Amino acid sequence: MENELKIFAAPLQGFTEAAWRVAHNEVFGGVDAYFTPFIRYEKGGLRNKDRREVLPENNCDIRLIPQIMASEPDEMKALTDFIISLGYKDIDLNMGCPFPLIANRGKGSGILQYPEKVSALMGCINEYSANGVSFSVKMRLGQISADEWKEILPALNASEVKMITLHPRIGKQQYKGEVDMEAFAEFYSECRKPLVYNGDLCSVADINRVVEKFPDLYGVMIGRGLLANGALAAEYKSGSGFTQEELYAKVRCMHSMMYERYSEVIEGGDAQLLLKMKSMWEYWLPELDKKKRKAIHKANKLSVYLNEVEGVR
Structure with a gap:
């Protein structure tokens, strides 16, 4: 069954590493691109593990989109230059990680409280886009409030960002409580970029419900649901399941x-x-x-x- 909807594998720290990505692609497939867990500067440098995880030779036969996390332009440029040096042309910016140690430092979902910081990062994206680098953004509705995106989206719409993935929770929720589908619907109506839905997709029926409600979605991103059922993406695309x-x-x-x-x-x-x-x-x-x-x-x-x-x- 042909289906134009893209299916992306979400990044989960400690789980969706290169070993999982390569094995999943070979055994199950069905995923259009795998996103790495975020790479960031720690104590002034990159961890050796992060360097190893993103090396092309450790991610054979898959489409890999490295994800970076930054809150300042200089930091973003250094991370982007590293990723580009490995031959990648697609990069994802993390504005959605909800873990307090990250968010409380104004990174991940924590940056959503600071529209001026987001605008500065969009300026970086525009610079790199002029040189053929394609950026996407993964984000939440906000950190404290589900309305914070309203101050952010105009800058994203005006930028060279190629795709936005939205998880309709706020950072403070982490992964608890319900996803806010009303807020997602509002974001969907105002977003001018290809939009990807992420959050609580655990079955083909879950994917179908989201796609029926939002028919213009570019894709869906699946995290915990794909870890639990490695066949989920393949089952959706083929229309048939495994025993x-x-x-x-x-x-x-x-x-x-x-x-x-x-x-x-x-x-x-x-x-x-x-x-x-x-x-x-x-x-x-x-x-x-x-x-x-x-x-x-x-x-x-x-x-x-x-x-x-x-x-x-």
Whole structure:
């Protein structure tokens, strides 16, 4: 089934890393582009992990859009120059991260309280766009109030931003409470850029409901729903689903690919590798038998853990 709607994989810190992206694309597919968790300056520089995560050779055969986080033009320019140096031409600006340590410093969703700062970053985007770099923005309705976007959107509409992804919550909510579809509808009517919906999409029915209500959407971005059901994007695009046996087999395959990758890059031995792999089950297969899930989480040795995962059928 042909469907023009774009499906993007949302960035989730600690989960949608290169190992997950490459494995998901090979095993499930259906995603038009994968967004990296945000890259930012920390203690005056970039973390080695962030550098490694965005390297093209670690993201083979996928369309990757690196996401940066900045609150000042100089910071944004330095991050953009780094991304460009790797050969990328598409970059996403994070104005939506709700975590207090980030937002309280005026970054992520915290920047939405400062229209003048957003305007300054739009000026940077306009400069780089003249040299062939394409920028998108991922944002929320606001940090404190669901009306903050009204002071921001005119600058975005007037800028060279190519796409806006809106998660219709405020930063203070983090991921709690309901999405504000009335506010999204108002934003939708005033936005002059290709618009992508993000938030609480956990099934094909969820995607259909949003698309039916907002038929001019450019795309949807899926985060936790795609982690829980790796087949979601492919099911939406194909119009058909997987049996439980097929789904579980694909998750085991994806797990094996990720395990192999993390075995190569994680420092700290078996203990750190075990912690990393177990963390994925926070989202994977939410309908999995409770006893099996508990056994996976309780495994304190890699051999025990791998045996439990092999029994996921």
